[in-house]
Amino acid sequence: MAVFNIQTREIECKIVFYGPGRGGKTTNLEYIHKTFRKNITGDLVSIDTQGDRTLFFDFLPIGLGKIKGCDVKVQLFTVPGQPQYASTRKLVLKGADGIVFVADSLKVQRKNNILSLQDLHDNLKDYGKSIFRVPLVLQYNKRDLIKEGFPVLEVDTLEKDLNKQLKVPSFPASAIKGDGVGQALKKCLELTLQHLQKELNWAG
Amino acid sequence: MELKEKIYSINKEASLYYSQGMYEEALGKYRTLLKLISAYKGIKNREDLQSKIREKIGAINKKLDYYDSEGVYTQVSSEKKEIIKKLFADVKDDPEYKKFEEALTLAKFGQFSDSVKEMTPFLKNDKLKTEAARNIIKCFEAMDQVDKIISMVSNWKDENIFSEKEARQLVESSKASVLSAEVEEDPVESDFINEPKDTESFSPEIMEIDSVGIKLTGSGGVDAEPVELDVSFQTGNHLSLIISSKEKRIIDNLDVGVKLSDMCFYSPIAVFKSTGIVLSKHQISSGPKKGDWCLDIEIKNPT
Numbered sequence: 001m002a003v004f005n006i007q008t009r010e011i012e013c014k015i016v017f018y019g020p021g022r023g024g025k026t027t028n029l030e031y032i033h034k035t036f037r038k039n040i041t042g043d044l045v046s047i048d049t050q051g052d053r054t055l056f057f058d059f060l061p062i063g064l065g066k067i068k069g070c071d072v073k074v075q076l077f078t079v080p081g082q083p084q085y086a087s088t089r090k091l092v093l094k095g096a097d098g099i100v101f102v103a104d105s106l107k108v109q110r111k112n113n114i115l116s117l118q119d120l121h122d123n124l125k126d127y128g129k130s131i132f133r134v135p136l137v138l139q140y141n142k143r144d145l146i147k148e149g150f151p152v153l154e155v156d157t158l159e160k161d162l163n164k165q166l167k168v169p170s171f172p173a174s175a176i177k178g179d180g181v182g183q184a185l186k187k188c189l190e191l192t193l194q195h196l197q198k199e200l201n202w203a204g
Numbered sequence: 205m206e207l208k209e210k211i212y213s214i215n216k217e218a219s220l221y222y223s224q225g226m227y228e229e230a231l232g233k234y235r236t237l238l239k240l241i242s243a244y245k246g247i248k249n250r251e252d253l254q255s256k257i258r259e260k261i262g263a264i265n266k267k268l269d270y271y272d273s274e275g276v277y278t279q280v281s282s283e284k285k286e287i288i289k290k291l292f293a294d295v296k297d298d299p300e301y302k303k304f305e306e307a308l309t310l311a312k313f314g315q316f317s318d319s320v321k322e323m324t325p326f327l328k329n330d331k332l333k334t335e336a337a338r339n340i341i342k343c344f345e346a347m348d349q350v351d352k353i354i355s356m357v358s359n360w361k362d363e364n365i366f367s368e369k370e371a372r373q374l375v376e377s378s379k380a381s382v383l384s385a386e387v388e389e390d391p392v393e394s395d396f397i398n399e400p401k402d403t404e405s406f407s408p409e410i411m412e413i414d415s416v417g418i419k420l421t422g423s424g425g426v427d428a429e430p431v432e433l434d435v436s437f438q439t440g441n442h443l444s445l446i447i448s449s450k451e452k453r454i455i456d457n458l459d460v461g462v463k464l465s466d467m468c469f470y471s472p473i474a475v476f477k478s479t480g481i482v483l484s485k486h487q488i489s490s491g492p493k494k495g496d497w498c499l500d501i502e503i504k505n506p507t
Contacts, residue, residue: 022226047284050271052225055278056313059291075291091292091312108221108229149213150220 001095004200011202012073013192015185016093018120019102020112021053021081024141027175028102029058029078032185035178039063041073054080057092067193068203074189081116090123098135098192100184102175103162105142107151110161117162135191137169138162139184144174207244211237222264227271231264277314288313304332308339316343327365334374337366338430341378353378373470377417377430413438416445416480416501417468420457430468441503442483449487449495458482458499469503479504 002013017025026046033044042061049055057077064072077096079089093099101120103113121131138158146152153161155172163170169187173180197203218233238257241247280288289306292313307322320343326336337360344353354375361371415434431454437444447454458464464480483500 022224045284045287047287048278048280050278051267053271056280056288059287088313094292106226108226145220150217 002097002196002200004196004202008071009069010071010073011196011200012075013097013196014075014077014095015098015100015188015192016096017076017078017100017102018089018093018116019081019141020104020109020116021083023081023102023104023109023113023116024175025078025081025102026052026054026058028100028139028141028181028185029060029076031175031178031181032062032076033060035182036062039065053082054078055085056080056088064189070202072193076185083115086119089119090126093120093123094127096134097196098188100137100139100188101162102139102141103158105140105152105158105172106145107153110153110157113158114161132166135188135195136166137171137184137188137191138166139171139173139175139180141173141175141180143172143179144177207240207247211240214240218260222260227264227268231261231268234261234264277316279315279317280313285310285315285318288315300329301332304336307336311339311343311346314346316347319343327360333365334370334432337374338377341374345378350378373415373417373432376470377468413443413469413471415470416443417470418454418458418464418480419466420454436498443501443503445499445501446488446493447497447499449497455485455497458485460485464501467503 002011004011017028019025029044033040039062040060041063045059046054047056047059057079060076062074062076064074066072077092079085079092081089099120101117103109103117124131124134140153140155140158142152155170159170169191171180171184171187173184175181214233214237218230218237221227221230221233234257238254238261241250241253241257244250247253289309293302293305293309303322304326307319307326310316310322311319320340323336323340323343326332327340329336337357340356341353344350344356357366357371357375360366360374361368366374413435415432417430417432419430431451433445433447433454435443436446447458449455460482462482464482467478467480469476469478480501480503483502485497485499488494488496488498
């Protein structure tokens with residue numbers, strides 16, 4: 001949940017990268033950490049990993065500088081994607097102000113994408129939030145694998161599977177190359193800050 | 205597609221899944237590949253290929269076994285525990301309560317031993333000791349050390365941290381209830397702890413209920429958080445509870461119309477489970493309990 005300090009004109013919000021296991025959520029944060037150096041206000045912390053699977057969460061604090069007279073700080077989190085980490089995933093999601101849903105474009109992940117989005121819907125509902133109202137963007141990751149001839153879902157298929165009802169902004173991406181990462185995050189931040197403006201009226 | 209191309213394509217896909225940590229998918233592809241190669245006897249170096257694929261399958265199985273054996277939670281470093289506490293423990297003005305929340309957060313992230321260590325001092329805190337005890341018990345349950353709960357609760361009773369009745373209730377609400385005979389001093393009271401076999405005979409309309417256990421939802425924990433409340437007045441299956449104004453979390457969770465799907469009722473002769481509904485809620489405006497809240501609950505469908 002966003003914290004707005006009226007005295008210091010400082011707003012801190014939380015963006016969560018959600019999605020199926022092995023879909024590239026951590027790679028997104030690694031790319032952000034590597035690329036947007038001037039916005040990074042702390043280390044990328046991974047708690048904890050088993051091999052290269054996230055067991056708990058990754059955390060990266062960033063600063064957006066002054067927006068409408070307010071110092072905007074953002075905490076980026078990833079959740080563990082594997083089904084067995086359901087309780088940790090729910091804990092990390094708590095208080096999220098915006099969500100980047102990282103879907104995996106690989107055909108073998110089609111079902112896992114849908115299950116993960118359903119899981120997000122259920123967890124938000126448990127926190128009294130609607131997936132239709134929360135600031136949310138979809139990122140269709142691993143698009144670079146098309147060129148290498150791997151079985152990848154068409155964007156249209158992903159849209160039908162995941163975005164038919166939500167109708168939220170979506171971005172083809174390749175987190176490993178950085179394509180679409182910044183755009184998805186930027187849009188998510190934009191939606192989140194607009195939402196918080198309505199809720200907190202922080203920009204006056 | 206030519207056989208050679210097919211083999212190349214499946215192998216490439218399997219390698220990709222392996223490199224991305226999608227071991228189940230990689231395993232499936234390598235098995236398909238093995239079947240395919242086994243079906244064509246004319247393939248050059250067929251046995252070598254089969255052997256290499258079997259090696260890969262073996263390596264993947266080892267990885268999967270490793271992940272299975274590791275369990276859901278692993279112990280993290282002290283530094284990372286501090287980060288977990290900083291990021292996820294609800295910040296409270298009261299430093300003591302903050303410490304309590306931190307201990308609770310560690311348990312939520314599977315750091316059970318540390319949570320027990322940090323939670324134990326709160327057994328001396330009258331306000332928090334019951335919640336602390338319940339969380340310590342949950343940690344031991346999560347660590348599959350249910351047998352320790354009985355002796356631990358017994359010690360708490362000996363040290364006068366909890367009364368006989370409180371100790372029984374703590375055990376009853378845990379998995380250790382099946383082992384609870386050891387806590388019992390009076391064998392006649394054994395029904396008190398164990399759930400009645402014939403629940404039909406325990407009608408809430410004729411039983412006097414001392415206290416109720418309610419699982420709160422929406423408090424942000426992994427599981428619903430149980431709280432125990434004393435009954436101040438009872439008429440049939442309608443119970444009145446007085447809740448201190450300090451218990452904001454409980455008050456906020458129990459609005460009129462809220463269905464309580466998992467309730468425990470403690471009476472002098474038995475403990476039973478049931479559901480309930482909040483009928484009314486109002487703040488007491490005068491007298492010694494001024495400011496506290498009165499809650500009326502109707503018991504439904506005892507099971």
